[in-house]
Amino acid sequence: MTLRTLYVTAPDGIRLATDVCLPPTPSPHPAVVIRTPYGRTAHRAELRGWAARGFAAVAQDVRGRHDSEGEWHPYRSHEEEDGAATIAWVRRQAWSDGQVVAAGASYAAYCGLVTAVTAVPHGEGHGDGAPDAVIAAVPALGLAETAREATGPERLRARAGWWAAHGDRRDSDPDALEKALARDPRILEHLPVVGLGERLDRELPSWSGVWDDCRRGWLVLRGSAARIPLLAVGGTRDPFAEDTVALWRGWGGPSRLLLGPWGHRLTGGAAPVAGLAAGGRINLGALYVRWAKAALADRLDHTRRGVIALGDSGRWCRVPGSDDGPVRETAVVAGQLASTARRAPASPRPTALVFGSPTGLRLLHGAEFTADPDRPVRSDGLTVRVPTDLNHPDPDRPDPDRPDSADRCVLLSPPLPCPLDLAGHAEARVRAVTDALCADWAVRVVALDPGGRADPLAFGIVRRTDPPGETVDITVPLGTLGRRLDAGTRLRVEIAGHHFPAHARNPHTGEDPVTATRLARSRRTVLTRGSALLLPVTARREYVEPVPETCR
Template identity: 30%
Template sequence: MARNEHTSASSSTAILAQASAGRAPEIERMPRPTLRRQVAMRDGIRLATWVWLPFEGAGPFPAILFRTPYKEHALGWARLGALAYRDAGYAVVFQLIRGVGESEGHFAMMNPLDRSDGYDTIQWIAAQEWCSGAVGMDGSSYAAMTQLAAAVTSPPALRCIVPAVPSTHFFKDTPRFGGIFSRQHALGWTQFTAVDSLAELTPGLWGNAAFLGNPAIWQRLLSRPAIDAAGGVLSEDRLGYYRDAVSHDVLGDFYAARMLGPADYARITVPTMVVTGLFDGSMGSQHLWEMLERHAPADVERRLLIGPWDHGQAYVGGGAGYGAHHWGEAGAFDLAAARLAFFDRHLKGEGEGPRLPGRATTFVTGANRWLAAGTYPHPAAREEAWYLHSDGLANLRGHGTLDRTPPESDEPSDSFVSTPDLPFVPVGAFLDPDLVLDLRERERQEDVLVYTSAPLAEGLTLHGRFVAELHVAADAPDCDVFCWLAEVPPDGRTTQLSRGQLRLRYREGFDREVPLVPGEPVRVRIEMDHVGHRLAPGHRLRLLIGSSLFPLLDPNPNTGEPTATAIAVREARETVFHDAARPSRLLLPVLPEDLA
């Protein structure tokens, strides 16, 4: 497959990391627009809107709309390659959401009014003399979320959408991963929507290398109470959003008004191409796909594309490798051409759409090939249980094992101590891009349990989402559990394949908080993000279990108090059981070797 001309250097995550380290790159700006308008919404609020029309042809033209919180002079829209749409005969429309830049109204992440604003904007575009009446939507991250918000309102002019790496479940993804609040994201992302220049960003809030050298950011991210941590960084609407996000500890009305439910997914009746990456680190796109498959009309065209990309690369494309993974030209894919072919089919009625080998097309690292199927998860995948074992010393690397045999005796449990005021930070992985997925620093910590398989006698291909089913206890009313699935080749590297996490007060659902009874074991299911990887013979499978992922996620104070107002912190001893009565295990999605 052809490679996109854009590279990972132009991805939003790469640009923001450079800016946070004091090396803000020069932003490529769009040329002067054909039109600039303040478009009125149904409540009278006007939203800043820019239009670029094709140079050739008299029109009218189909239109492609981006609704975004990212200002052009802060992050740049030209890097997205949107002008290629103009050159292909499309009107290109960018609009800033409420409360951003020149757009009026009040800012809020996933403002419930994004739904009606999307509808009103699409219908305004369709009514213009330069528009053919056919509108599609494009964009990644938040600009993917605005596509979904508009699609559920069924605007008559909307013909198709291409959402890439959206957040779709706010307790499995941003701003609360497994229920664990991401103060770093809530501060950094929200501030970014307010600034007019990358130079205005608070150093260290974006990019882990910059974070390491900024003690003030360490203090801000560990300070308590969390509700006061935004002072001096955010103000007005954005400060209000941060305080709302940190204060709502259950999936109630506040978050429900900002998320899509089953009835909403049932109303997405336009062709949809969902795009995500193996290294995105979130579950949003897989959750979106599963909900569309479950609730949206079955006769509507849908495509899923999971490539070898991280969050930013899932729109602009990646390179020949990522961390310890190397695939060369095997992973090359022209995302821009695929999107254009999708729009040509549904906005112009031309062509057959993107040249994807299957309805669900995914890249498998290790095998370094694209895999096609009619559904996702892959219909040939089978669930395979791998069980934890040890002599009670799994926090000393080499003492914990992982195999397909259930425990048959009263194996001793493993335990570690969570210290919320002294969370582990993987310095090497933050400083060296080649170590971005390397877990060797983490697995050497005493507060991390490590379980490793014997060298594999034959290859093992993992494909899909899966769960870690653990029996755990703690001597505190609440604690966090993190799981990392990894591959260990003969050279001893430990490379992350997947991650999942859960704040245990949410073990019975995110709509309630159930404290732990100190010392009483409970069974928990920790959802892990998508894995698509083949382990070669001689390689080993490894599971790490710990209690923190700082600075991305807030350490649990282990007191069971509200996230926003907790001040006191305490250590917590967490115990993992793996005996005959309480078998802890991984339930892995395994593909037959003839598909690898």
């Protein structure tokens, strides 16, 4: 196998550095194209893997990054035109048989997707700049999706880290934010948030524009008209997991979803092992090749199919919403098992763990609490301080200066009497009151094993602008869960006003959290009556083998 570096010329004359690795067998070959801002040379082992399996493998630095000419403007650059030009160039090469799969992870997945949904599809009589299939792993779908939750709050820590590492520069410095935090551990606390670029050790002129784009959902919408096959790969621990699910659900062509127990790097807690996604024990490289060959040969069912891992149990099941026949679900309500027959396109009937119920979620602390942005509940720790004596003087009026003051509402379930599988969408429904003009409501669910070890299970945060002092019902989406909970596990639910530094602090003044320079405390009350945690509990579900299910 030979690997060469060439330059593909974009429509405006910009030259894009491109590595090409060809199989040792005679041409022509189908091709895989990866367009990335993270350095094409990091993909050389991957290119050789594709080439060894009969694909011409192409990796390209996007415009303005590493060895490609031009200026780098994430999500606002020329990804559509440059991607279409690259795919058209591939099809003109003597070693190409005309079939192209666009592949990539994170921003590189965006590059492949945006080319697929904006270029003219190949084979429709005009144009050859669109791929024939797309592999999108942990897709970061757009500027608006990556900057904010769908429910409003700003994703501060992740965006600050990514922009410090990759924004407004030709190369990357993955440790840029950590270096800045070493100089000033409170760098993310300084206001306004929009001024972060000035506090880094280099200029970051694009930082302020990160928060301006509101075109959320446009790529998913355009994908609904696509007719080519899609493989969407994500992880239940990935912050963009719901975007991956939305892409799969909305895609117009044959679509497959593989949702493992992984984070954004497609690994769990362990380090990756030679292309093996940790936790789910899936060889993603082999899966990609098998799926790509089936997609190009039109051997995929023209359906929507998805599989989800039940945590690190090694077991997988179909994602609710797959095109499939009847399955049987069970729900646990107040400790009792009740069977319901349903069809897969509908969501599983949720389990309601009612707040204030001895068989649901018992209130431990903080029915009334103070959300103080100067002392926010942090996202980077699972420790919860609950006073041993809830009968301290004036317990209904927490004092933020007391060490045992409530900064969140905490509830706890009894131990599970039997193992439970969770597969599908979860949410919290909270009846609450606040005195703030604008308030964020963060809900974190933690699984406590019989030994007391805490493991994050689900999280969601929403922004509300309800009339101060008015009792309101708040729905907090908690994402798509795939977990197996052992018998004896307890669930701890925390309701807070902040989740910092993962999310920017709501100032409670009605000002934009990105530009605000003043913070205020907010009093909160959670009413147990009418509040519940809804979980997609599934028992006796038919387990599936993920690779054959994904590739059929």
